[in-house]
Amino acid sequence: MALRLPIYMDYNATTPVDPRVLEEMLPYFTEKFGNAASKSHAFGWTAEEAVNVGRERVAKLIGAQSATEVVITSGATESDNLAIKGVAEYLQDKGKHIITTTIEHKAVLDTCKRLEKQGWQVTYVPVGKEGLVDPDDIRKAMTDQTVLVSVMLANNEVGTVQPLEEIGKLTSERGILFHTDAVQGLGKVPFDVNATNADLVSISAHKMYGPKGVGALWVRRKPRRVRLVAQMDGGGHERGMRSGTLNVPGVVGLGKAAELAMLEGKDEAARALKMRERLRTLIMDGLDQVFLNGSLDRRLPGNLNLSFAFVEGEAIMMAIKDVAVSSGSACTSASLEPSYVLKAMGVGDELAHSSIRFGIGRFTTDEEVEYVGRLVVEKISGLREMSPLYEMYKEGVDLKSVQWAAH
């Protein structure tokens, strides 16, 4: 198969809609356009039925009993907000302490920061250098005021898969609610709401080959019923937890994407892992001073996050401009601060500036992996010829001993 440029290798950012997903969605834009909340006619019933199939498929993917536990949202950011703010508000008389980690998505971290301003206490549990949370640190952070623990299934930058089963054991023993942002891991690594004792799960369609703008928050009903305060007021949709007319085609797409993830996820993960390892080998065999960020074993199969010492991330992305990847370099963000995830893992600023995230997914081909691997080796070698730091390293200068003038 001929190679087509540009190559998409940023599947942790978003994924294309699978054609099979799109096909199921299409009728719900046109002839089946009804409002799922219309109870008085067939247009509404058809839409409601489709939405319920979508919920069931989502529930099945995460091992949940009931489709009614699936609250549809606009995406994982809203799900995270609803889970954390909703539970905090509902349980504020019970306690005002929340535990999370330093490498959560901003949708969790910034939500927690807002609650802090409003009088809640939040403990941000650090991670080790592999990017993993130690469940014992979660345990030690628990107090009799703790009402919620929020830990992601898999990290979006470094792909590390957290020990949720151990954490869920601790929360259920203490009667503390457990929320997980499962967006990055669903369909890629095993996840089950009962095995993990999760109470709330954030889900996004567009990370698993569904459409953008739709997601879900799974809210447990059995054996313990989780309650939360709605953050969007209106018509009382979604059992009062999230008002707003449902995005019916979106929910259909979310459901189909969940079904495909359940049916094909395992094979796809094996395939992605093979490609990821091929890419890692190509790059690491071809270059010195390349460092893997995050655990190799407890990691999403398609995620490869590497730091290329002595070259800067944005310059790398310019050099491989026909390949779509991401960088933890400050130069790629408006804040001019390098990745907080890498920082939390103890990666130095210089290596954080040099990091590139490759995301492999459903439509990545072997040819693309070969091309990207060789291109990266060639271009990094070129950039290093231009790097004063690489020259100093080669001359044996200890870069840490140099008195740099910070600016």
Next chain:
Amino acid sequence: MAYSDKVIDHYENPRNVGALDKGDDTVGTGLVGAPACGDVMRLQIKVTDEGVIEDAKFKTFGCGSAIASSSLATEWLKGKSLDQAEAIKNTQIVEELNLPPVKIHCSVLAEDAIKSAIEDYRRKQAARRAAREPKAEAGSEPQPAAGVLHDR
């Protein structure tokens, strides 16, 4: 980040990448920035006895704008006197490369690198003169460098 064509041109075809002999008295080296900040520039100039920059080289660790800024700086430096070189302002680099506000620090770094290289050159020249005339009489004119063999 959408770059101007000039940044892309300098990035893809950088001018004057390389190194000059640090030990040479006619070479001034400026090393500015810090790895932790995401950019380090090394800019070197080789100066004739008449005080004209005859060669300039750079190596840069940094983003595309940082590489382009230093590449442009070396291009501008060649043929200039030290005083002319010293007068180069970062705003001229910003203008020439059409740098967006978030990349202005790259041009500042390039200006710093130029100044630092000139300073290094002048320090070396002063040290050389001092070494040549350890007991210089007060008020004596410094000897012109012309005709001196640079044998170290």
